[in-house]
């Protein structure tokens with residue numbers, strides 16, 4: 201209680217979250233605090249404080265009672281060997297804190313606790329609902345993106361309606377191995393047998409019965425008659441997909457989901473669906489683009505990998521191309537990764553640091569390499585065109601992005617140390633970057649790196665390392681991504697902690713939504729994670745970004761909280777058309793993207809429009825903290841105490 205009193209008097213004190221919720225409730229009333237020592241009832245938060253000098257004199261508790269204190273509680277044991285109940289003192293603390301907590305705990309948490317005990321059926325229902333909600337929300341936000349396409353294709357495929365194969369979507373039986381074909385025949389028998397176990401399927405030979413039973417044990421049939429493969433390692437039951445729906449599902453998971461390659465497509469699929477040899481089918485499907493090149497090419501071709509690909513992709517392309525090419529056609533594959541950055545794409549194109557071309561070191565490979573180098577020679581100086589081996593080129597692209605991201609994670613890790621010690625991350629970066637071996641670029645601490653490529657490419661490297669049985673190498677690179685996630689979490693926690701451990705009902709203006717300045721791209725933007733965290737703490741959020749379309753913001757927020765209804769998101773979030781509008785009546789401003797125009801904000805005006813105390817959280821080292829403090833803001837900057 202003394203903690204609460206001191207906090208009521210001193211908003212700067214740091215209560216914990218439970219106590220803060222309590223304070224919020226207590227503050228609704230006009231009251232005078234007094235201390236009544238409890239004797240009859242277990243101690244609660246109010247009665248635990250011992251009487252202090254200066255406390256007003258109060259009658260003892262007994263004086264309030266009309267009758268004698270009740271008799272001690274009696275109990276009877278069900279079985280003699282049962283343990284005696286523990287004395288009250290043994291668990292008094294537990295009751296005390298949990299009692300206080302549970303009274304104010306939010307409904308969601310209780311629901312979550314209850315939810316842990318739900319039956320399989322309910323989980324399935326929720327999973328369907330989740331897909332349905334995802335689609336609804338994406339449609340509502342009118343975002344005609346590949347993702348809504350993916351969701352709709354998947355929903356359609358998962359529905360129980362009859363499917364008529366279009367010619368294009370026919371499932372090629374040539375893909376199946378004999379084992380796959382056998383399991384395809386077994387699955388309908390499994391379903392029938394699980395529904396009426398008394399009838400053994402005649403089609404299963406006696407010698408196969410044990411195997412069949414074992415196989416069948418992996419499934420269950422839901423109330424609505426759908427067959428599910430029991431949960432995989434991630435705790436998801438997977439809906440069985442019949443052969444005639446498989447191409448639609450593959451198409452949805454791969455094409456409509458952004459051609460994210462074999463690994464991403466497979467993990468997307470295997471979280472939701474199952475059929476025999478889904479892994480093999482996915483691999484074949486993902487290779488279809490290369491097969492298509494072979495199919496349509498009538499003369500020899502140089503095939504250039506421009507997109508970022510896993511190391512040794514060219515090798516699998518070659519195998520596919522050679523196996524499917526027309527007589528007399530030969531294919532040379534080059535790797536020519538793209539190094540442009542968003543926001544500077546045109547200048548990167550005209551004045552690249554380097555152009556990298558990887559080829560096989562055979563006469564044909566080297567000659568193909570020269571052909572491509574000649575194209576670049578039109579505007580890129582010769583010494584900037586680097587020619588290397590094919591695998592080195594593929595790996596260099598992943599390595600370059602991984603090392604850039606690693607610098608950011610390193611500086612962000614140091615920013616946490618700065619906040620705890622009093623050092624200043626800008627000064628540290630400056631001092632470190634002055635070493636010519638290290639260099640000054642890409643050492644700007646931030647709320648976390650975003651963008652479509654860093655995370656994807658590092659995870660690509662992690663996957664590659666794992667598949668090469670290099671777990672320590674994989675762990676090293678994974679840590680770069682984990683540190684980035686940590687940085688985002690750390691930042692939103694700092695916001696909550698600084699605002700007296702609760703942002704419930706408070707309005708926060710988030711300035712910037714793009715993953716960096718000078719682009720409208722929001723993929724993996726740190727702002728999305730921050731806003732999701734603020735929403736889950738029940739804050740109101742005003743968002744302003746000079747470039748990102750509003751529909752995109754709604755779609756990203758919907759995707760970040762797949763279980764939150766759109767109306768809830770829209771109640772909590774407002775998209776504004778200027779920084780000034782976003783800051784109106786806010787309690788805090790969070791700078792998430794380093795847009796130049798944020799330097800020109802009239803902070804005095806912002807301050808006068810905000811609720812007090814007015815907080816600024818600079819996730820981009822953008823503002824002049826001292827200047828803003830003079831205005832009256834409480835300023836928190838990344839990498840500074």
Ligand SMILES: NC(=O)C1=CN([C@@H]2O[C@H](COP(=O)(O)OP(=O)(O)OC[C@H]3O[C@@H](n4cnc5c(N)ncnc54)[C@H](O)[C@@H]3O)[C@@H](O)[C@H]2O)C=CC1
Pocket residue numbers: 455458459489506507508509538539540541542652653
């Ligand atoms: N965004 C960037 O700044 C940079 C991107 N890159 C690389 O360039 C590639 C494209 O990047 P973004 O343009 O940002 O991606 P994006 O996702 O915006 O666009 C890629 C488009 O290509 C389509 N696509 C992918 N594979 C396909 C296939 N096999 N057949 C037909 N269509 C296919 C997708 O459906 C999508 O529409 C990626 O590999 C990325 O790593 C490289 C350097 C910079």
Ligand SMILES: O=C(O)[C@H]1O[C@H](OP(=O)(O)OP(=O)(O)OC[C@H]2O[C@@H](n3ccc(=O)[nH]c3=O)[C@H](O)[C@@H]2O)[C@H](O)[C@@H](O)[C@@H]1O
Pocket residue numbers: 508538539540541542543601604608641642643644645646647648649650651652653654715716717
């Ligand atoms: O393969 C790709 O897609 C591209 O990825 C990055 O380019 P991009 O994602 O456009 O953006 P960056 O400028 O690298 O910034 C990435 C993220 O790191 C953040 N960042 C960058 C630099 C820094 O010092 N601190 C920092 O937090 C940015 O704010 C942004 O969120 C690389 O810089 C390009 O060379 C590469 O071609």
